Amino acid sequence: MPAARRNSGRVLNREWRVGASHALYHEPGTWYHLLERFPGAFFDRHGYVLFRSEAAFVNCPYLSIGEHVNVRDGIASIPQYTRVK
Numbered sequence: 335m336p337a338a339r340r341n342s343g344r345v346l347n348r349e350w351r352v353g354a355s356h357a358l359y360h361e362p363g364t365w366y367h368l369l370e371r372f373p374g375a376f377f378d379r380h381g382y383v384l385f386r387s388e389a390a391f392v393n394c395p396y397l398s399i400g401e402h403v404n405v406r407d408g409i410a411s412i413p414q415y416t417r418v419k
Contacts, residue, residue: 363408
């Protein structure tokens, strides 16, 4: 059986006790699939941004939302970013 992935949104959500219903990971923090359940969170290797509602997600000026979500300067550039490590 392969080792559990540590670098996944689901694992970090649980490990860091974020409480997101939908958790997505991207190491550099610049590209994500769309969040579908809220609260939702984007994770990178050092921290996360939690969106408590769909409105908070779609109205976040740091996100470019289309078919996917692009974060030009990475999620660490978002003021609500929580650094964990």
